[in-house]
Amino acid sequence: MRDLVTGLAVLAAVLVLAPAPARAATAAPCIAKSGHDATETREDSSVDDGEIRWTASTKYEAEYRHGNRAWSYSGAKVKIAQDSATTVNDLNYEDFSDPRNPAAGVWSRNPGIAATDLIRFNKARMDSYDAATRRMVASHELGHALGLCHKSGSGKSAVKSVMWPEAAEYPDVPTDVDKANYRRLWGRA
Incomplete structure (x- = not known):
């Protein structure tokens, strides 16, 4: 009986001290x-039958593989x-170079039947970034x-997201907010 009481006391202490679920x-x-x-x-995406099949002709292999x-x-x-x-x-990953274009990467939808969408990396911008920022650009465009759309990176409605519209020292992997938007769009596995 004493062991039962001791066990219940320990269990009660654990329950009181345990952090609330996140x-x-x-x-x-x-x-x-x-x-x-x-x-x-879903219609404004490169997803076809629950998948994105990709090819690449870009110098940023490490970056697009990180995003994938x-x-x-x-x-x-x-x-x-x-x-x-x-x-x-x-989807095809490819490069272009335009010093006048402020974008480091651009995703473009090709609405034709069996058409290939593009993620294009602007070498004029990407080459000036560190590895983490280049990875963020690749993850963002994917x-x-x-x-997914752009999320707010400033102001009172700011969220931490790989989908911020500017390339800077932002996350290079999807955050919990990004995953919540993804789940809302695609559901759970």
């Missing part, structure tokens, strides 16, 4: 008021895999390919 992050709104970046939809791994986290529903001879290419 509150799940909530999805954040898009910051754009109009255009394709004002909403998050980052968005293939445990619980991610969309499969991100290299294109093969028996699959349809959904977030767009997954249908």
Whole structure:
């Protein structure tokens, strides 16, 4: 009996001292008021039949591979895999160089049937960034390919997100907020 009482006392102490369960992050709104970046939809993504099949002709291999791994986290529903001879290419990574263009990376949707969308890295910007910022750009653009919009990086509605619109010292992997937006769009695995 004494062991039972001692056991119950220890259990009660553990329950009192245990931290409260962490509150799940909530999805954040898009910051754009109009255009394709004002909403998050499956239709405005590179996802085809639950996957993105990709090819690459870019010098930023380490960066796009980082982005592919980052968005293939445990619980991610969309499969991100290299294109093969028996699959349809959904996305191509490639480079361009325009010193007048402030964007380090750009995702563009090609709405044609069996068309290939693009993630293009601006060498004029990417080459001036450190490795972490280049990884952030790659993860950010793949977030767009997954249908996600820009999130607020400043002000009272600020959230920590790889989907901030500016390249700087931001996360280079999806945050809890990004994963909440992803789940809202694609569901759980």
